[in-house]
Every structure is written in structure tokens, then in C-alpha cells.
Amino acid sequence: MCGISGIISPNAEKVSASRLKQMNDALQHRGPDGEGYYEQLSGHHHIGLAHRRLSIIDLSDAASQPLRYLDRYVLVYNGEIYNYKELRETLAGNGYHFISNGDTEVVAAAYACYGRSCMDMFDGMFSFALWDEKENVLFCARDRFGEKPFHYYYDHAKQEFYFASEIKALLAAGINRTVNHQLLYDFITIGYTKNVTHPSHTFYRDIFQLPASHYLEYIPSQNKLETGRYWDLDKETIIEMNEGQAIEKFHDLLQTSIDQRLRSDVSVGTSLSGGLDSSSIIALASGSKDSLYTHKAFSAVFPGFEKDESTLIRKTARRFKLDLFTVTPSADDLADRMKELVYHQDEPFGSASVFAQYEVYRMAKKEGVKVLLDGQGADETLAGYKKYSHWYLQEKIQSDGWKPVSEEAITLRDNRFLSDWGWRNRLAALMPALAALQLKNKAIQIRANNPFITHEYAKANGDADSIVKPIVEKLNDIQYFDTMVMGLDDLLRYADRNSMAHGREVRLPFLSHHLVQFVFSLPSSFRIREGYTKWILRKTMNDKLPAEICWQKGKTGFEPPQREWLQYPPVKNNIRDARKKLVKEKICHESLLDSPLQPAAAHEENNFDWRCWIAAQFAFGE
Numbered sequence: 001m002c003g004i005s006g007i008i009s010p011n012a013e014k015v016s017a018s019r020l021k022q023m024n025d026a027l028q029h030r031g032p033d034g035e036g037y038y039e040q041l042s043g044h045h046h047i048g049l050a051h052r053r054l055s056i057i058d059l060s061d062a063a064s065q066p067l068r069y070l071d072r073y074v075l076v077y078n079g080e081i082y083n084y085k086e087l088r089e090t091l092a093g094n095g096y097h098f099i100s101n102g103d104t105e106v107v108a109a110a111y112a113c114y115g116r117s118c119m120d121m122f123d124g125m126f127s128f129a130l131w132d133e134k135e136n137v138l139f140c141a142r143d144r145f146g147e148k149p150f151h152y153y154y155d156h157a158k159q160e161f162y163f164a165s166e167i168k169a170l171l172a173a174g175i176n177r178t179v180n181h182q183l184l185y186d187f188i189t190i191g192y193t194k195n196v197t198h199p200s201h202t203f204y205r206d207i208f209q210l211p212a213s214h215y216l217e218y219i220p221s222q223n224k225l226e227t228g229r230y231w232d233l234d235k236e237t238i239i240e241m242n243e244g245q246a247i248e249k250f251h252d253l254l255q256t257s258i259d260q261r262l263r264s265d266v267s268v269g270t271s272l273s274g275g276l277d278s279s280s281i282i283a284l285a286s287g288s289k290d291s292l293y294t295h296k297a298f299s300a301v302f303p304g305f306e307k308d309e310s311t312l313i314r315k316t317a318r319r320f321k322l323d324l325f326t327v328t329p330s331a332d333d334l335a336d337r338m339k340e341l342v343y344h345q346d347e348p349f350g351s352a353s354v355f356a357q358y359e360v361y362r363m364a365k366k367e368g369v370k371v372l373l374d375g376q377g378a379d380e381t382l383a384g385y386k387k388y389s390h391w392y393l394q395e396k397i398q399s400d401g402w403k404p405v406s407e408e409a410i411t412l413r414d415n416r417f418l419s420d421w422g423w424r425n426r427l428a429a430l431m432p433a434l435a436a437l438q439l440k441n442k443a444i445q446i447r448a449n450n451p452f453i454t455h456e457y458a459k460a461n462g463d464a465d466s467i468v469k470p471i472v473e474k475l476n477d478i479q480y481f482d483t484m485v486m487g488l489d490d491l492l493r494y495a496d497r498n499s500m501a502h503g504r505e506v507r508l509p510f511l512s513h514h515l516v517q518f519v520f521s522l523p524s525s526f527r528i529r530e531g532y533t534k535w536i537l538r539k540t541m542n543d544k545l546p547a548e549i550c551w552q553k554g555k556t557g558f559e560p561p562q563r564e565w566l567q568y569p570p571v572k573n574n575i576r577d578a579r580k581k582l583v584k585e586k587i588c589h590e591s592l593l594d595s596p597l598q599p600a601a602a603h604e605e606n607n608f609d610w611r612c613w614i615a616a617q618f619a620f621g622e
Contacts, residue, residue, distance in 0.1 A: 002065070003027025003052035003500075004076040005164035006129055007173065008045055008138065008220050014160060015039065015046035019173055024050040026172040027165055029344070030078070030500045038066040038074050042136045045159070045220040049131065051076045056371060056505055057084075057265050058102030069108035072134050077104050078165055079126030079148045080507065082260035087121055111139065116215060119230040123260070123512060127210070129163060138218045144231050144513050145377070146212030146489050149496060153207055159223045166497070167207055167346040178205045179619045185461035187348050188587070188611050189447040196468040196486050200227075203347045203618060212489065231513070233484050235476040239521045243539075246526055249518065251540045257512035258284045261373060262291035269296035269369035271360060271506075272316060272324070273558055274309030276534060276541070276549060277375025277384075279316045281509055283544045285373060286320045297322040298364050298372065300329065300356040305561045312549055319546060325367055329359045329560060331568035338574070342617045344501040349494060351602035351610060352562040358498040365502040372499070376491055377510040379555075380483045381519055382534040383475060383527040386555050389418040392528040394429035395474045402426065411531030416554030432473050439469040452592040452608075475524040483516070559602035566599035566609060575609050578616035585620065588612075 005023040007015045017037065024035055031052025038049040051065040057080070067075045081087065084103035087110060092098070096109040103124075110118035111130055116139070125147035129140045140163065142150045152163040153175045164170050171177055183203050186192035195201045200208045210216050213231045218224070241249070258281060262268055268291060272278050285293055297317060301310045310326075317324040334355050341355055364372055379385050383392065389412045396405045412418035428435035444464055470481040482488060492508075499506040510516075519527070522536070529535040532551065541550050565571060575597060582588040592612075600607045 002054050002076075002078045003030030003165045003169070004050070004078050004127065004129060005162075005169045005173075006047070006049040006076065006138075007160070007162050008047050008218065009158070009160040010044050010046070011158075011160070012041075012046050015048040017048075020048045020050045022172045023164060023169040024052055026169040027052045029503060030054060030165060032503045034064060036065050038076075038131075040074075040131075040133065042133070043221055045136075047131055047138075047220075049074060049076045049129065054370075054500075054503055054505065055266070056080065057263065058100050058104075059265050060100070062100035063102040063104055065104060067104050067108060069105065070112055072132065073108050073112060074131045074133065075104065075108045075111075075128060077107055077126065077128040079124060079128070079143065080261075080505070081106060081122050081124040081126060082257075082263065082507075082512075083121075083123040085263070116230065119215065123514065125508070125511075127165065136219070136221055138220075140210065140216040140218075141230070142210045142212055142214055144213045145483070145492065145511050145516075147492050147496065147508065147511065149493065150210040150216075151202065151207060152210065152216070154218075154225055156223065156225075159220065161218050161220075161225065167202065167204065168343070170207055175207060179203065180205050181457075182461045182463050182466060184348075184587075184615055184619055185453070185457065186447070186466055188582075188608070188615050189450045189453060190443055190467075191350050191605070191607060191611060192466070193348055193350065193490055194486055195466045197465045199485075212484070233480060233513075233517060233520060235480040235520055237521055238523060241522065246522055247536060247539050250515075250536050253512065253515040253518055254280075254509065254540070255284055257509040257515055258373070259288065260512075261507040261509050262288050262293055264292055264371050266292060266370040267296075267368065268293045268371040268373065269298060269364060269367075270322075271372050271374040272297040272299045272313055272322070273375070274299070274312035274316065274549070275375070275556065276537060276545075276552065277378040277510065279312075279545055279549050280537060280541045281373050281375055282316060282320050282322065283541060294369060295320070295322050296367060296369050297324050298360050298367075298369070299324065299326045300360050300558075300560065301326045302328060302561055305564075307556055307559055309556060312552070315546055316549060325363050327359045327363045329356055331565035331571055333359070334565055335568065335570040335574065338617070342614070345494070345497045347493070348611070348614045348618050350490070351559065351607065352565060353557075353559045353602045354494045354498065356558070356560045357494060358501065361499045361502045361504045361506075364504050370503070371505045371507060374495065374506050374508055375510060376495060376506075376508050377483075377488060377516075378534065378537070380479060380488045381510060381516045382537055383479060383524075384534050384555060386417055386419065386533075388475065388478065388533060389528060390421065390425055391472050391478045392475045392524055393418075393421065394425055394432075394472070395524060397426060397429040398473075408531070412528075415531040417528075417531065417533050428472075432471050436469045436471045440467050443467045443469070450608075452588045452595070454586055454589055457587050475527065476520055479520070557603055562602040562610070563599045566597070571613075572597055575613045578613045581616045581620050582612060 034053035
């Protein structure tokens with residue numbers, strides 16, 4: 001895991017050594033183990049690349065970056081290609097040679113061998129930029145789900161292209177920080193952190209992100225920038241497989257994913273929430289003998305809080321003889337470290353759960369564990385959230401009719417995986433396009449009816465096209481939207497910035513694209529069945545986990561006592577100051593200053609005070 005940045009410009013002053021260093025210094029937290037630079041004049045354009053190194057695989061200088069390959073390619077790369085050993089063997093068979101033992105050189109060799117098609121070969125999390133000195137082309141790419149970031153700025157008139165792992169590095173290079181008010185309006189009113197219609201947009205105008213599963217190619221001599229998608233998740237093709245075969249293949253894919261994500265030359269630990277996902281990873285990782293897996297686990301606990309998972313966390317720790325480390329962040333910690341958290345996140349975040357995760361990774365750094373496995377992605381791909389039960393039942397109405405579905409709804413409700421199931425859901429099953437339109441109109445209405453936003457600000461920034469609700473005819477439709485369009489990307493951004501803030505690497509076994517595609521190819525009943533979500537994972541882990549973890553009822557989200565924290569006097573003062581700023585900037589009415597604070601839990605829809613606090617800090621530095 002590392003930090004990458006670069007500049008291409010016809011102006012030599014823009015690609016100076018000092019400017020490259022400024023960008024690189026802004027990413028020092030991502031790569032505290034080393035730094036490197038590359039500069040070249042190509043035609044009328046100057047090219048500069050910079051790299052901050054976090055040494056994980058092959059700790060020698062042979063794996064340092066920028067990496068030159070075949071005296072032609074120069075690579076700066078952030079991430080891990082987990083199947084690099086298998087790829088290296090294949091490439092060696094094709095005549096390619098290696099002087100390092102890591103995955104960076106494999107990325108360069110794969111591009112040399114396959115060109116753009118090399119993306120099809122990679123199983124991992126990554127963003128990279130590769131300069132071809134012969135063709136004078138910059139090729140960049142981002143992994144399939146967007147685990148690793150890639151931001152850029154392109155000035156067509158000046159023929160300048162800047163890129164970096166994080167926005168702060170672009171700002172360090174002198175790029176203007178201009179707020180994208182359409183996104184800010186959506187965030188304050190309905191909590192959106194993304195414009196689905198324009199997935200490359202960020203909270204700052206003219207600063208873009210390369211979407212997940214996309215590549216970017218820039219040809220300086222032609223001043224031509226092109227982006228395109230190289231992979232997509234197939235949500236339409238369903239395979240037929242009996243229960244035993246499906247469970248066996250699912251187990252094999254998950255075990256392979258975990259084994260590959262344990263490949264490391266530094267210590268590996270795990271995050272532990274007490275839920276099914278992280279416990280499953282720990283259970284399957286515990287048998288590993290050929291890695292530096294430490295059996296150290298890191299958790300956030302909140303004694304006395306209704307959603308605290310301490311009991312299950314300790315049960316898993318005892319079962320697998322883990323060395324458990326816990327943190328209990330407080331409201332005082334949140335108030336003291338909010339500016340630090342805002343600095344590292346770069347863009348607004350929806351709840352205090354982000355801070356709890358930030359503190360978990362801080363503990364991992366303190367204990368010297370450089371890599372952690374985490375369960376993120378399982379809820380989106382295995383239908384873990386309670387809302388998926390509604391969509392599943394609506395799909396089943398089409399094939400099974402109302403009576404069997406009503407009986408299944410009762411079982412899901414008894415197991416606390418379903419609520420508010422009624423005639424509206426049945427109507428949505430019959431008219432999915434109308435249901436999507438109604439959900440969109442509801443979101444637009446909630447946004448427009450916010451009593452504190454000024455009419456002028458709403459009118460100037462209320463783009464109806466920024467709100468997208470998918471037409472859901474089957475469970476795969478809503479899960480695809482959450483996994484590939486909007487939802488998972490937020491969580492991946494939080495995890496990347498939080499872990500890298502402390503120089504830690506987080507790996508996500510449930511996001512092996514082979515595993516995800518297999519799950520999407522199975523009938524939806526392999527995800528929701530017998531009153532449970534994540535059914536195939538529960539069946540796979542049935543004899544490996546305690547029953548109260550494997551078959552626990554209901555979904556407990558990872559969250560701290562945010563409502564309590566927002567009532568802490570220093571936090572309340574910060575929120576009042578944020579309100580004043582929003583009023584001063586004519587975003588909110590003066591009536592907001594006299595309105596009582598309304599503290600909300602982390603995952604409540606009406607999280608307005610939290611969003612005001614966060615929005616003011618990102619937009620106005622308050």
C-alpha cells in the first residue's frame with residue numbers, strides 16, 4: 001500500500017522537483033517507509049512521477065518505486081495484486097524476467113505482455129499510473145470495486161494533467177479547492193456523498209475521481225484524455241447448482257481469497273466486530289501456516305451501549321485464541337480529533353462510525369500490525385442488510401405468489417431481518433418502475449422540504465438528476481446498485497483513508513471478484529432463506545463458528561453511541577459554530593441558530609446536525 005502522484009505539463013516549472021515533493025509529502029502517511037521520484041522531458045511535455053512506499057511484500061530496494069521495467073515502462077502503484085505469484089509464473093513462461101519478489105514488477109510485466117487486457121488478469125485492490133516512454137502514453141487504472149483511490153485534475157487549455165491517491169496532494173500542487181455546491185446540498189439534506197449521474201465528480205469542482213473498474217489514458221502529444229470501463233459485474237446470468245455444490249464452491253473461493261490476502265512479508269492481523277463476517281474470516285484464517293498471521297485482533301467496544309458487541313467479540317477471541325485489543329473512543333476523543341479525521345478523509349462522511357474505525361486502525365499501528373483483514377463488502381454482496389429482505393420477497397412474489405411469500409416474511413420478521421412489510425411492497429413487486437420513481441420523488445421532496453435551507457441555495461443546487469433510484473425487479477438489481485454504483489464505495493473510501501492515515505493496509509476477502517461474481521450468479525435463495533440473510537455463508541461456517549454468532553438474529557451495524565456523543569458540550573458547541581457558518585454563507589436560514597439541536601444515531605436518516613458539522617468543516621475549514 002502506498003501513495004502515488006504525478007504531473008504532466010508543457011511548463012517545466014509546473015513539474016519541478018519541489019512541487020513533486022510537496023505532493024509526495026502530502027501522502028507521507030500512506031507510505032512512511034520510503035519515497036521516490038521520476039522526471040522526463042518527452043517532446044514538449046515534462047513528466048514527473050512520485051511515490052511514497054509502505055513496504056508490505058518484498059521489503060528490499062528491488063521493489064522500490066517508481067519502478068522501471070524493460071527500459072521502457074515507469075510505474076507508480078498503490079495496492080496489492082493478491083494473485084501475483086500465479087501471474088509471475090505465467091509471465092515467466094512467456095519470457096518475462098523479474099529481479100524482485102513482489103507484485104509491483106508483475107503489474108508492469110503484465111501490461112508489457114497484455115496491454116490494457118492485463119486488467120482482466122488482476123485479482124486485487126489497486127490504482128496505478130504507468131508511463132510508456134516509447135509510445136509517450138500514460139495509462140492509469142483503478143480496481144474493480146474502488147478499494148484504492150485515484151484522483152485527477154485536467155486542464156485541457158493548458159495541456160496539464162495531475163493525479164494523486166488523495167485530494168490533499170492535488171491541493172499541495174496548487175490546484176484550487178472550490179466547493180461543489182450541488183454535492184454539498186445533497187449531503188446536508190439527504191446524506192448523499194456522490195452524484196450517481198456523474199460518478200467521477202467529487203466535493204470539489206474540477207477535481208475528479210477515476211470510477212471503480214475504469215482505466216484512464218492520457219496522450220500528451222495529442223492532449224487527449226480517455227476513460228473507459230474494463231470490467232462489470234454480471235447480474236443477469238444465473239447458474240443452476242445444487243445446495244452441496246454451491247456451498248463447497250463458495251467455501252473454496254472464500255478460502256482462496258483469504259489465503260491470498262494473507263500473503264505478506266510483515267505481520268497480519270484482523271478487525272473483529274463480533275458479527276458473522278469478521279468471525280468467518282478469522283475462523284478460515286486461523287488454519288493458515290504459511291503466513292505472518294499473528295492472531296491479533298482489533299475491535300471497538302462501547303460498554304453499556306445497546307449496540308455494543310463486546311460479548312460476541314470476546315467469544316470469538318476465546319474460540320480462536322486471539323490476542324484481542326480493544327478501543328473505546330469517547331465524545332471527548334471525537335471533539336479533539338475531528339480536524340485530524342477531516343484532514344485524512346478529504347471528503348464528507350455520514351456518521352461517527354468512521355471515527356470508531358479510525359481509532360481501531362490507530363490501535364493496530366500502536367501494536368505494530370501493518371496489515372489487517374476486514375469483512376467489508378459481505379453485506380452488499382451476500383444481502384446482509386435488513387432492507388434486502390424486502391427486495392427478495394418482492395422478487396419471490398413474481399414466481400411463488402403471495403401466500404408462500406407471506407409465510408417467508410413471517411419467518412424473516414421473527415428473526416429480526418424484516419420490518420414494515422405490507423401492501424406497498426406487493427405493489428412495488430408488480431410495478432417496479434413506478435416504485436423507483438416514487439422513491440426518487442420522495443428523496444427529492446425530503447431534500448426540498450428541509451426547513452433550514454435557503455430557497456436561493458436550494459434553487460441553485462437542487463439538480464433532480466443527481467438522485468437516482470434503480471428499478472428493482474430482482475434482488476440482484478438492488479445489490480448491484482449498492483455494490484457497483486452507490487453505497488459500498490463510501491465504506492471503501494472510509495476504510496482506505498482511515499487505515500492509511502496510520503500507515504496500515506486493510507484487505508477485504510469478501511471482495512474477491514471471483515467470489516462476488518459467483519454469489520451473483522446463484523439464485524437469490526442462496527442469500528436469503530429459512531428466515532436468514534447471508535444464508536450460504538452461514539451454512540458454510542455452520543461447523544466452524546459458535547451458533548450464536550453463525551445464526552445470530554438481526555443485523556447490528558458497526559456504530560458508536562453517536563446520539564450520546566452529540567450531546568457532549570464541546571461537540572454541541574462545534575455544531576452551533578458550524579450552523580453559524582452555514583447561515584453566514586447563506587446556505588441555511590437564520591432560524592437554524594435558534595432551533596434546538598437534534599442528536600441522532602449513526603445510521604438514522606435524520607442526521608442533519610452531524611451533516612451540518614461535517615459540511616462546514618469541509619466547505620469552509622470550520
